[in-house]
Amino acid sequence: MVDHYDLIIVGGGPAGATLAGAMATSGWRVLVIDKAEFPRDKTCAGWVTPAVLTSLNVLPEDYAATGRVLQPIHRFSIGMMGQAACINEHGTEPVSYGIRRCEFDSYLLDRAPVTKLLGEPVKTLLRDHGEWVVNGRWRAPWLVGAGGHFCPVARWLGDGPGRHEVAVAAKEVEFHLDAAQRAQCAVQGDCPELWFCRDLKGYAWVFRKGDYLNIGLGREDNHHLSDHLADFVQSMQDRGRLPPNLPLHYKGHAYLLYGHAERPLSGDGVLLIGDAAGLAYTQSGEGIRPAVESALLAARALSLAPAETAAGRYETALRARFGLRGDQARRGWQMPEAIKMRLAASLMSTPWFTRHVVTDRWFLHKKTPALPAWGVA
Structure with a gap:
């Protein structure tokens, strides 16, 4: 049938x-x-921005009413691995939500x-x-x-x-923090931490959502991905940002x-x-x-x-x-990778760049209006 x-x-x-x-x-x-x-x-x-909830016609209070996790985000901590991070304050209204x-x-x-x-x-x-x-x-x-x-x-x-596709390979884990881990975790729920790889091929993150913690790393170069992630986690533990005892099993996924x-x-x-x-x-x-x-x-x-x-x-x-997709030819001069890396190391240490470019433009897309929800003009 x-x-x-x-x-x-x-x-x-x-x-x-x-x-x-x-x-x-x-x-x-x-x-x-x-x-x-x-x-x-x-x-x-x-995490989802308010624009996503607008396009879905979802009110934050309705979504969270039955106990679903909806972590308001007011700040971002952004830096390059091996350097000090810049913390961007975004005010009293959430600029994103952890789900x-x-x-x-x-x-x-x-x-x-x-x-x-x-x-x-x-x-x-x-x-x-x-x-x-x-x-x-x-x-x-x-x-x-x-x-x-x-x-x-x-x-x-x-x-x-x-x-043949240049995909991002990522590994991450999300787990419930027990009482001891909560006491030993310095990461705050309203301030996700983003750490860019020095070769600019990806970044790592630590994101606390209430009593849940998500840790991961994604790179377009998937060689030694587990080693990159292990080194990052160890560095965060050495600095007292993460609890010493974490789950050992990380799940992998890929995307273009x-x-x-x-x-x-x-x-x-x-x-x-x-x-x-x-x-x-x-x-x-x-x-x-x-x-x-x-x-x-x-x-x-x-x-x-x-x-x-x-x-x-x-x-x-x-x-x-x-905008321009990968199957469309790019024109004009392309900056050499070595120069990009040197510039990035300097820019990632400045509050202006991490706030107005990395956070507002790359992650929040603040200047891009939300698409109306279906049936809403």
């Missing part, structure tokens, strides 16, 4: 859940398939009034008579890949994932930065959104806001007639929103 839908979404994370909810309110019959059961243990540093992905993703997916098949891996994809057939059982004229870096829909389109991504964004009756499309911000690696915004852009493209031009509308809107 084959079940028919208007849209099948592979992946129930923030991108997939946002698109599912938007299209359901437009009257589409939507199926979300995800290989994981929810709530799931999703590896992610996990736990196991809670956040489930919240978004639960509120989407669509059919969900969880714990269901995609085994087969087939294009048949103008429709997509998934696992031989579900058919739809439109298929959207929202399954992260290793999304099977992205694999079907070609050019990803694979060794938008400025380096070249995999296709669309095809015949198919779109990629979120990390499946390689949309993480180039400077910060943040993927949640691009995931949500790409879902909203996809929803607008799919909702307009004629349907045949939806893929083109989506690509045009995405590039207009996020």
